[in-house]
Amino acid sequence: MPEMLQDKVYKGTTTVGIVCRDGVVMATEKRATMGHFIASKRARKIYQVSDRVAMTTAGSVGDAQFLARLIKVEMNLYEAQKEKRPTVKAIATMTSNLLNSTRYFPYLVQLLIGGVDETGASVFSIDPIGGAIEETDIVATGSGSPMAYGVLEDAYTEGLTVDEAVELAVRAINSAMKRDSASGDGIDVVKITPEMYYELKKEEVEQILSKFRK
Numbered sequence: 001m002p003e004m005l006q007d008k009v010y011k012g013t014t015t016v017g018i019v020c021r022d023g024v025v026m027a028t029e030k031r032a033t034m035g036h037f038i039a040s041k042r043a044r045k046i047y048q049v050s051d052r053v054a055m056t057t058a059g060s061v062g063d064a065q066f067l068a069r070l071i072k073v074e075m076n077l078y079e080a081q082k083e084k085r086p087t088v089k090a091i092a093t094m095t096s097n098l099l100n101s102t103r104y105f106p107y108l109v110q111l112l113i114g115g116v117d118e119t120g121a122s123v124f125s126i127d128p129i130g131g132a133i134e135e136t137d138i139v140a141t142g143s144g145s146p147m148a149y150g151v152l153e154d155a156y157t158e159g160l161t162v163d164e165a166v167e168l169a170v171r172a173i174n175s176a177m178k179r180d181s182a183s184g185d186g187i188d189v190v191k192i193t194p195e196m197y198y199e200l201k202k203e204e205v206e207q208i209l210s211k212f213r214k
Helices: 003-008 061-082 088-101 145-155 162-179 202-212
Strands: 015-020 023-029 032-034 037-040 046-050 053-059 109-117 120-126 132-135 138-141 187-192 197-199
Touching: 015 053, 015 109, 015 120, 015 145, 015 162, 023 046, 023 053, 023 109, 023 120, 023 162, 046 061, 046 187, 053 061, 053 088, 053 187, 061 088, 061 109, 088 109, 088 120, 088 132, 109 138, 109 187, 120 138, 138 145, 145 162, 162 187, 162 202, 187 202
Parallel strands: none
Antiparallel strands: 015 023, 015 138, 023 187, 032 037, 046 053, 053 109, 109 120, 120 132, 187 197
């Protein structure tokens, strides 16, 4: 990609995925950057792509938004044709195949796809040319991921509940926001269980953050 075009692409992100004993937690921050310029403080980086499945995005905002729309449409067609919900692995595989098919002109994104289906909770990390890895515990992407991993690896324990993982995800994103200039301006968090897909309200995130400021 030409250097001039690279500077025009919204990039810089921290996203987190956590596999819990009773579900999955996905979290992102809200800042979009163009080089050293903060282009948006309300960027959407987490999307619901199926009934109990979310996708987080790091990279180009335009590519991410297009892929989120496309994947959601494909999953609606899947449900209509097969008369059942797609598994998390099926969504990750379809996305992986799509990205691999355009590898010579890749979408500038790194994705996390996570959720709950009849096989349980799972999160997949997918790179720009379609490489997909199933993560069994924690994963972070984007420019703030080294800071997020510092918190996640220190505090993650096997068997976390979704509510415990929500607090851990907020802590990890908050840590990245303090040190990574491309991450900031608020946190979006989704928790997914067999019973629900729930996006935390701003007030709920602030309540969790207040615990770390004492």
